[in-house]
Amino acid sequence: MDACATDLDAEAERRLLQAARLSADSVAFTRLVSPHVAPIRRYLERFTQDGADADDLTQETLVTAWRRLDDYDGRGRFKAWLFAIAYREFLQHARSRRRFWRALGRLRAEPAAETVSGDAPAAASDLERLLDALEPEARALVLMSKGVGLSHAEIAEITGKPLGTVKSVINRATRRLIDEHA
Numbered sequence: 001m002d003a004c005a006t007d008l009d010a011e012a013e014r015r016l017l018q019a020a021r022l023s024a025d026s027v028a029f030t031r032l033v034s035p036h037v038a039p040i041r042r043y044l045e046r047f048t049q050d051g052a053d054a055d056d057l058t059q060e061t062l063v064t065a066w067r068r069l070d071d072y073d074g075r076g077r078f079k080a081w082l083f084a085i086a087y088r089e090f091l092q093h094a095r096s097r098r099r100f101w102r103a104l105g106r107l108r109a110e111p112a113a114e115t116v117s118g119d120a121p122a123a124a125s126d127l128e129r130l131l132d133a134l135e136p137e138a139r140a141l142v143l144m145s146k147g148v149g150l151s152h153a154e155i156a157e158i159t160g161k162p163l164g165t166v167k168s169v170i171n172r173a174t175r176r177l178i179d180e181h182a
Contacts, residue, residue: 080154138173
């Protein structure tokens with residue numbers, strides 16, 4: 001759903017990563033992470049349901065990535081590594097504020113908008129309501145897969161869950177979304 005048109009090719013990513021690591025080049029780091037900032041922020045906003053918290057967590061994600069840039073071993077996509085950091089930052093934030101279940105599991109009190117053919121805002125609101133009704137874990141995995149475009153293997157790596165579990169949770173949640181929307 002959100003493949004950035006400005007994603008770097010593997011060679012450009014490797015050169016920027018090398019420059020950022022070897023000379024602590026903040027310009028190279030900025031160019032390396034910039035295609036991923038907006039998708040990470042949207043991902044975090046879906047979890048926190050708060051723009052300011054999403055901004056803060058996005059910033060923390062980038063600071064952590066800068067500090068731990070040498071930890072990235074290049075085995076997976078850089079994007080997945082950043083999303084793993086964002087996921088951990090969110091969990092730490094939610095736990096520290098004792099809002100983990102409230103932030104992930106609260107249902108919106110808004111009534112569902114009537115979906116009229118061609119009414120994109122109403123359809124988006126309906127989709128948000130359906131996503132919010134999913135269990136927190138299922139919502140997180142569906143957003144990583146469908147919203148961010150991460151592979152099941154990347155999601156398993158990010159969350160530390162077995163690949164089969166990731167696949168089955170996403171499959172069941174997707175079927176539930178389709179059934180409830182029909």
